[in-house]
Amino acid sequence: AQTVTQSQPEMSVQEAETVTLSCTYDTSESDYYLFWYKQPPSRQMILVIRQEAYKQQNATENRFSVNFQKAAKSFSLKISDSQLGDAAMYFCAYRIGGTSYGKLTFGQGTILTVHP
């Protein structure tokens, strides 16, 4: 079975600084996708960024980027120029490729605090 591990229950960062959230996963599959989701306090969870395992290039979305290390099974999220609105719970998630109906396996989550 696939597992996703986020070893940092809580992280904090100063506004305008950079922070990296860690995620490791375990799978024997070669075709899969990785995601970071953001859950702001009392608000709906939204997708931050997505990485296809077959792509060597790391995904980026504005201030958010990932460091995808396939051999190490590591998928970290870097947030640059942190803003107060980045404060949230962040979840790393995995999906097997093919006809999996999009089922996701989530990590435990990391609470990110942004200090002004």
Added chain:
Amino acid sequence: DVKVTQSSRYLVKRTGEKVFLECVQDMDHENMFWYRQDPGLGLRLIYFSYDVKMKEKGDIPEGYSVSREKKERFSLILESASTNQTSMYLCAGGRYNEQFFGPGTRLTVL
């Protein structure tokens, strides 16, 4: 904007009651999911559905059932609520590369 709505934000029920959690999506997505979210455990998949009247067990289906009579609606049923089902329940709809989540229902079973 795509939208997933859940019938209640907060719900308090008694042990042994039958509980219905409703989820509606307006995205015409085939796939819908029910998760529970607990501190330190992340989100765990209870059930999912890939078409009307079709359902599959997730990782923790015990004590739950689901119903999908219409494409836009996916219901989670607790046949006889127990205190260990106190949790946040999240519904999601989506295709392969993104899931859209509802706001969640915080269920307390006394």
